[in-house]
Amino acid sequence: MKVAIVGATGYGGIELIRLLRQHRHVTEISVFSSTQAEEPLTSTYPHLQDVYKGRLQPIDTNELANEYDIVFLSAPPGVAATLAGGLLEGAAAIVDLSGDFRLKDKRVYEAWYGREAADTSLTEQAVYGLSEWNEQAIRGAKLTANPGCYPTAILLGLAPAVKRGLINMKSVIIDAKTGTTGAGKNPSSITHFSEMNESMKIYKVNTHKHTPEIEQLLAEWSPEAGAITFTPHLVPMSRGIMATMYAECTSELNAREWLDVYKHAYERHPFVRVREKGFPAAKEVYGSNYCDIFLDYDSRTNRLTIVSVLDNLVKGAAGQALQNANIMKGFDATEGLEQFPIYP
C-alpha cells in the first residue's frame, strides 16, 4: 500500500508517519507540502533523523490521485475542500483530517467556521469517520471525514446512552480538557510555555467549532437531540483529552447496568476500553489508539457522569485516520495501531 500525506509538517502528519511505519502492508510513505516543498522533513523534525528520509514534495493532484492507494489530508482548513474534487477522480481513497467535510449543512459550517463551505457534492459524498459507529459506511467510502479530537472522545462517550434513549438529550453538558498539541504546531502566546505551565485556561466557551459536529451526530442518533453545552479547557500537558459529560437519566439503571450497556456496546471494539474500576487518567492512553470510558451514576441527582479519555493525536487524529484507512481498504482495523500506551 502506497500512502501519501499532504500537510505532513503538522503534528497530525508526523504522527501518521509514526503509526504507518508499524503497518505491515505499507510499502511507501510520501509527504507533501505546499509551503516547504523540497525540504527534508528532518529540517522541521530532527527526531526523525535516520528514521524517516522523505523530502517534502510539492502537491500534484494528479499524481496523488493515481499513484497512491491512500491519501491523508492533514492540511489547514480549506485546503482539503480545494483538493478533494481532483483527488476523487483518481484511484486513491481519501481520509481528511480537517473539518472541511464533517458538517453536512453548509449554513451551519459557515456560521461556526466563518468561511465558505466545501462543495455540497463533496460533503454529501464524505462519510463521517467515527470508526466504531460508522464502520459499514466507511467500508465503502472513497472520502472519509475524520472526526475532530473532541467529538471523537465525546461521541464515543455518549453513543451507547444516546442510541438507547437512556438520557435526556436536553440536559447534555460537556466539560472537556485538552493538552496543547490540540492547538497545533504554530507557537502562540496562549501555548507559550512560560504562560501555560503551572496554569490552565478555559477558552472558546460556547463557541468552539466542534460543537455543531457533536450536535450533528447526536441528531442522527436521537430525534430529541438539540443544542448542547460544550466547554473546552487547555491544561498543561502536551497530549491528551479528557471529556467529562453530564446528563439526566431517563431510565432507572444502576451502576452495574450502566456498565453493562457500555461493555456491550463496545465488546467488539478493541480500541474502546470501558473501565471497570479506578478513575481514568490521560496518561493511561498516551501514544495509543485507545479511548477509555468511565461511568458514574449518582442517585442523589439522577445524573450520569461519563468520562472519556484519549490521546488527541492518535485516537483523536492520526490513529483514527489510520483505523479508517484500514477499514476502507479492508485491512484489520487494528493494523499499525497495536502499540501500547507509554506509561508513565
Next chain:
Amino acid sequence: MKVAIVGATGYGGIELIRLLRQHRHVTEISVFSSTQAEEPLTSTYPHLQDVYKGRLQPIDTNELANEYDIVFLSAPPGVAATLAGGLLEGAAAIVDLSGDFRLKDKRVYEAWYGREAADTSLTEQAVYGLSEWNEQAIRGAKLTANPGCYPTAILLGLAPAVKRGLINMKSVIIDAKTGTTGAGKNPSSITHFSEMNESMKIYKVNTHKHTPEIEQLLAEWSPEAGAITFTPHLVPMSRGIMATMYAECTSELNAREWLDVYKHAYERHPFVRVREKGFPAAKEVYGSNYCDIFLDYDSRTNRLTIVSVLDNLVKGAAGQALQNANIMKGFDATEGLEQFPIYP
C-alpha cells in the same frame, strides 16, 4: 498581634507564614506541631533558611489559648475538633483550616467524612468564614471555620446568581480542576511526578467531602437548593483551582446584565475580580488572594457558565484564613494580602 500556627508543617501552614510576614501588625509568629516538635521549620522547608527562624513547639492548649491573639489550626482532620474546646476558654481568636467545624449537621459530616463529628456545641459556635458573604458574623466570631478550597471558588462563583434567584437550583453542575497542592504534602502515587506530569486525572466523582459544604451554603441562600453535581479533577500544576459551573437561567438576563449583577455583588470586595474580557487562566491569580470570576450566557441552551479561579493555598486556604482573622480582629481585610499575582 501574636500569632500561633498549629500544624505549621503543611502547605497551608507555611503559606500562612509567608503572608503573615507581610502583615504590619503581626509581631510574632510561633509554630506548633504534635509530631515534629523541637525541630526548626527549615529542616522541612529549606526555602525558609535565613527567613524564618522559628522552631516547632509542642502543642500546649493553655499557652495557645492565653498567649496568642490568633491561633490558626492547620492540622489534619479531627485535631481541631479535639483542641478547640480548650482553646475557646482562652482569649485567642481561632481560625480552623480543616473541615471539622464547617458542617452544621453531624449526620451529614459523619456520612461524608466517615468519622465522628465535633461536638455540637463547637460546630454551633463556629462561623463559616466565606469572607465576602459572611463578614458580619465573622466580625464577632471567636471560632471561624475556614471554607474548603473548592467551596470558596464555587460559592463565590454561584452566590450572586443564587441569592437573587436567577438560576434553577436543581440544574447546578460543577466541574472543578485543581493543582496538586490541594492533595497536601504527603507523597502518594497519584501525585507522584512521574505519573502526574503529562497527565490529568478525575477523582472522587460524586463523593468529594466538599459537596455537602457547598450544598449547606446553597441551602442557606435559596429555599430551592438541593443536591448538586460536583466533580473534581487533578491537573498537572502545583497551585490553582478552576471551577466551571453550569446552570439553567430562570431569568432573561443578557450578557451585560449578568455582568452587572456580578460587578454589583462584588463592588466592595477587592479580592473578587469579575472579568470584563478575556478568558481566565489559573496563573493570573498565582500566589495572590484574588478570585477571578468569568461569565458566559448561552442563548442557544439558556445556560449560564460561571468560571471561578483562585490559588488554592491563598484564597482557598491561608489567604482567606488571614482575611478572616483580619475581620475578626478589626483590621482591614486586605492587611498582609496586597501581594500581586506572580506572572508568569
Next chain:
Amino acid sequence: MKVAIVGATGYGGIELIRLLRQHRHVTEISVFSSTQAEEPLTSTYPHLQDVYKGRLQPIDTNELANEYDIVFLSAPPGVAATLAGGLLEGAAAIVDLSGDFRLKDKRVYEAWYGREAADTSLTEQAVYGLSEWNEQAIRGAKLTANPGCYPTAILLGLAPAVKRGLINMKSVIIDAKTGTTGAGKNPSSITHFSEMNESMKIYKVNTHKHTPEIEQLLAEWSPEAGAITFTPHLVPMSRGIMATMYAECTSELNAREWLDVYKHAYERHPFVRVREKGFPAAKEVYGSNYCDIFLDYDSRTNRLTIVSVLDNLVKGAAGQALQNANIMKGFDATEGLEQFPIYP
C-alpha cells in the same frame, strides 16, 4: 519616588511593577512603550485587572529624564543605547536591564552581539550592577547596567573563590539551566508548550552572549582569568536558574573551610544564602530576590562544585534592578524585596 518603566510589556517590566508596589517610598509607577502606547497594560496582562491601572505612554525622553526619579529601561537590545544619552541629561537615575551597557570593550560586544555597540561615553559611564560586589560604585552611579540573569547566578557563585584566588581560573566550566521566561515573552517553536514540556534542550553551546559578560568580571577579579566554558540549557519550568560550576582547587580547603569562605563573603548580604545542608532546588527561591549557593568539595578529583540558584525574573532581572535603584537612591537595599519565596 516617581518611577518610570520603559518597555513595560515584557516579563522584566511587569515583574518590576509587582515589586515596586511593595516599595514604601514609591508614589507613582508609569509605564512606557514605543509599540503599544495608549493601551492599558491589562490588555496584555489581564492578571493586573483592578491592580494596576496604568496605560502605556509613548516614550518622551525629556519627560522621562526630568519627571521621574528612577527610569528602568526594560526594552529590546539597542533601545537603551539610543535613549540613554538623552536621559542622562536629566535628573533621573537609570537602570538598564538590557545588555547594551554591560560590556566595556566595543569589539567584544560587537563580536558576541552581532550589532553595533553603544557609544563609548555611555558604556564608560555605566556601572555594572552586581549589587553585592559593586555596591560602592552603584551608590554614586547615574547609569547602572543591570547584569544578565545567568551572569548574576554565576558571578555570585564564583566571586568568593575567584577573589581569594582559590581556584584555577583556566579550569572553570559552567553548566547552567534556565526556565523558559529567560527567552522572553515572544512565542517561538523552542518555547512552544507542546514541544518544551516533557523535554529539555541544550542551546547556544559556547556562543551565548552572557559569556563575555562573565569573562569581563572574572578578568576584573583575577589576573589569571581567561576564556571559560559556559553552556546554557532550557528546562521545562517557567522561572528559575540553576548554575552548576566546576573548578580545580588551588588551595587545600576542606568542606567546612569552603563553607566559611562563602559564609563570610556574604554575611552582610541578605539576598545571598549559603546553604548549610540539603541540595538546593529552583523552587526554593521562586518569586524572591534570593540567590542560594551550595558547595561541594570532592577530594577524589580536587574539584569544587558550586551551585547557585535564583529566580531569573527577580534576582536575575527586576529584583536586582530594584536592589540597584535602592542603592543608587540611598534606600535600604532590601526595600520592596522582602517577599518570601513562594513554596511550593
Next chain:
Amino acid sequence: MKVAIVGATGYGGIELIRLLRQHRHVTEISVFSSTQAEEPLTSTYPHLQDVYKGRLQPIDTNELANEYDIVFLSAPPGVAATLAGGLLEGAAAIVDLSGDFRLKDKRVYEAWYGREAADTSLTEQAVYGLSEWNEQAIRGAKLTANPGCYPTAILLGLAPAVKRGLINMKSVIIDAKTGTTGAGKNPSSITHFSEMNESMKIYKVNTHKHTPEIEQLLAEWSPEAGAITFTPHLVPMSRGIMATMYAECTSELNAREWLDVYKHAYERHPFVRVREKGFPAAKEVYGSNYCDIFLDYDSRTNRLTIVSVLDNLVKGAAGQALQNANIMKGFDATEGLEQFPIYP
C-alpha cells in the same frame, strides 16, 4: 521465545512488557513479584487493561531457570544477587537491570552501594551490557549486567573520544540531568509533583552510585583514566536523560573531524544517532531506543562538549535490556525496538 520478568511492577518492568509485545519472536511474557503475587498487573497499572492480562506469580527459581528462554531481573538492589546463582543452573539467559553485577571490584561496590556485594563468581561471569561496545561478549553471555541509565548515556557519549585517546582523561566532567522516572515508582517528597513541578534539583553531588560504573569502563578503555566528576540533576519531566560532558582535547581536530570520528564509530549502530545539526532535546528520543549525540568543539578553550540524550526507561533500561537479550539469543539487535520517538 518465552520471557519472564521478575519485578514487573516497577517502571522498568512494564516498559519491558511494552517493548516485548512488539517482538515478533516472543510467544509468552510472564511476570513475577515477591510482594504482589497473584494480583493482575492491571491492579497497579490500569493502562494495561485489555492489553496485558498476566497475573503476578510468586518467584520460583527452578521454574524461571528452566521454563523460560530469557529472564529479565528488574528487582530492587540485592534481589538479583540472591537469585542469579540458582537461575544460572538452568537454561535461561539472564539480563539483570539492577546494579548488582555491574562492578567487578567488590570493595568498590561496597563503598558506593553501602551493602554487601554479590558473589565474585557471579560478578566475574556477568558481562557488562553496553550493547554497542560489548557486542561480542554479550553474544556468548549467560548473564548480562544491564548498564545504568546515566552510564549508558555517558559512556556512549565518551567512548569514541576515549578509545582513540583524543581527550585528557583527567579533565572529564559530566553534568547530567534526568527525568523523575529514574527515581522509580515509589513516591517520595523529592518527586512529589507539588514540589518538583516548576523546579529542578541537584542531588547526590559526587556521591552517585553510577560514578564507579562509569569509571570502571573508562579504565577498561584508557590507561590514563582516573576519577571523574559526575553530577546528577532532577528536572521536571517524567522521562529522559541529557548528559553534558566536558573534556580537554589532546588532539587538534576541528568540528568536522570530531563529527567524523563519531559518525564512524557508530555507523553500524542504528540506535546511536550522531547529530549533524541543531541542538538535541530530550523529547526527540521519547519512548524510543535511540541515543542522540551532539558535539561542539570550542577553540577558545580547547574543550570538547559532548551531549548525549536518551529515554532513561528505554535505551537507559528496558530497551537496552531487550537489545542485549536479542544479541544473546542471536536475533537482530533491533527486534522489538523499531518504534519511533513519540513527538511531540
